Amino acid sequence: xxxxxxxxxxxxxxxxxxxxxxxxxxxxxxxxxxxxxxxxxxxxxxxxxxxxxxxxxxxxxxxxxxxxxxxxxxxxxxxxxxxxxxxxxxxxxxxxxxxxxxxxxxxxxxxxxxxxxxxxxxxxxxxxxxxxxxxxxxxxxxxxxxxxxxxxxxxxxxxxxxxxxxxxxxxxxxxxxxxxxxxxxxxxxxxxxxxxxx
Amino acid sequence: xxxxxxxxxxxxxxxxxxxxxxxxxxxxxxxxxxxxxxxxxxxxxxxxxxxxxxxxxxxxxxxxxxxxxxxxxxxxxxxxxxxxxxxxxxxxxxxxxxxxxxxxxxxxxxxxxxxxxxxxxxxxxxxxxxxxxxxxxxxxxxxxxxxxxxxxxxxxxxxxxxxxxxxxxxxxxxxxxxxxxxxxxxxxxxx
Numbered sequence: 071x072x073x074x075x076x077x078x079x080x081x082x083x084x085x086x087x088x089x090x091x092x093x094x095x096x097x098x099x100x101x102x103x104x105x106x107x108x109x110x111x112x113x114x115x116x117x118x119x120x121x122x123x124x125x126x127x128x129x130x131x132x133x134x135x136x137x138x139x140x141x142x143x144x145x146x147x148x149x150x151x152x153x154x155x156x157x158x159x160x161x162x163x164x165x166x167x168x169x170x171x172x173x174x175x176x177x178x179x180x181x182x183x184x185x186x187x188x189x190x191x192x193x194x195x196x197x198x199x200x201x202x203x204x205x206x207x208x209x210x211x212x213x214x215x216x217x218x219x220x221x222x223x224x225x226x227x228x229x230x231x232x233x234x235x236x237x238x239x240x241x242x243x244x245x246x247x248x249x250x251x252x253x254x255x256x257x258x259x260x261x262x263x264x265x266x267x268x
Numbered sequence: 269x270x271x272x273x274x275x276x277x278x279x280x281x282x283x284x285x286x287x288x289x290x291x292x293x294x295x296x297x298x299x300x301x302x303x304x305x306x307x308x309x310x311x312x313x314x315x316x317x318x319x320x321x322x323x324x325x326x327x328x329x330x331x332x333x334x335x336x337x338x339x340x341x342x343x344x345x346x347x348x349x350x351x352x353x354x355x356x357x358x359x360x361x362x363x364x365x366x367x368x369x370x371x372x373x374x375x376x377x378x379x380x381x382x383x384x385x386x387x388x389x390x391x392x393x394x395x396x397x398x399x400x401x402x403x404x405x406x407x408x409x410x411x412x413x414x415x416x417x418x419x420x421x422x423x424x425x426x427x428x429x430x431x432x433x434x435x436x437x438x439x440x441x442x443x444x445x446x447x448x449x450x451x452x453x454x455x456x457x458x459x
Binding site: 077078080081084085087089090091092093094096097098100101104 | 276296299300303304307308311312321325326328329332333392403404406407408
């Protein structure tokens with residue numbers, strides 16, 4: 071008997087063998103009893119969500135972390151959701167911005183009850199900023215630039231402030247220090263704010 | 269070694285397409301279509317009827333669960349066999365320590381197991397399970413080594429070796445049967 075005969079014989083016998091009726095109801099019951107699997111996400115979506123979450127948590131103050139955690143599921147399930155809404159951005163009227171100090175801008179704390187780590191938006195500018203210093207007289211906000219624009223520039227960058235005036239001294243070198251100590255000495259000395267949302 | 273046999277389709281593509289869209293009736297029909305294949309394959313590998321039924325049901329459950337992510341309905345057969353093989357492998361591991369899977373004794377239940385015919389299942393049972401599934405997919409479903417490799421997660425050379433060994437062992441087993449030719453004719457005549 072050659073291989074073809076063996077295979078053909080098995081095939082015929084196998085396919086003609088009896089089998090019990092399909093237990094459709096039993097299978098349906100099993101399906102109903104098992105918990106629904108979680109929806110699967112693409113690797114790309116997961117990567118973006120992970121970067122967003124990690125970045126947000128790394129830069130956020132403790133009080134903001136809770137908000138980020140609470141919205142983490144929403145970030146993952148809906149990556150198109152506006153980050154600005156998720157971060158509970160506090161709008162500040164441009165007129166309330168009182169003074170510019172280097173790359174900082176001071177606003178009165180009692181205006182919105184800001185804390186260090188709060189995310190704010192000034193005027194109608196598309197960017198959002200994070201408060202990195204709070205004191206008795208007010209709080210200061212980093213007015214960091216969009217990362218792409220700043221890093222690409224080798225020269226000091228002058229950027230119009232959302233509230234008027236010009237932001238000076240923010241250079242590629244400044245941005246390269248993002249996450250490390252910053253040369254500016256009139257604040258907490260730490261450039262943290264970067265949540266560009268153009 | 270001959271690689272190509274007549275194809276045996278497990279499910280109809282149209283039914284698969286409807287089932288993928290969440291049509292309950294189509295899903296039930298799909299279960300009815302795949303069930304005999306799932307049960308027979310599980311039975312051929314696991315040897316025990318009740319375990320085979322349980323495994324086949326589990327495979328059907330996983331199949332229905334996974335339908336929404338099946339990208340190509342034409343790939344259903346290989347996809348389902350992969351699910352079935354994983355379920356079978358899990359059952360083998362689960363029973364390895366507690367309940368050695370041995371062929372059932374007693375009255376034969378399938379027409380291809382009648383005592384007066386060559387005991388094909390016992391011949392198949394003498395193969396290792398890894399060889400058995402490869403041989404079944406090749407002999408019954410007409411899969412070539414590449415397709416079997418995809419379904420079982422094996423490189424094609426490994427599949428070819430297993431097929432070669434399976435056929436060699438079966439050939440020697442069947443050669444020992446004096447009534448081989450006569451019995452095969454009776455098997456086919458009874459179909």
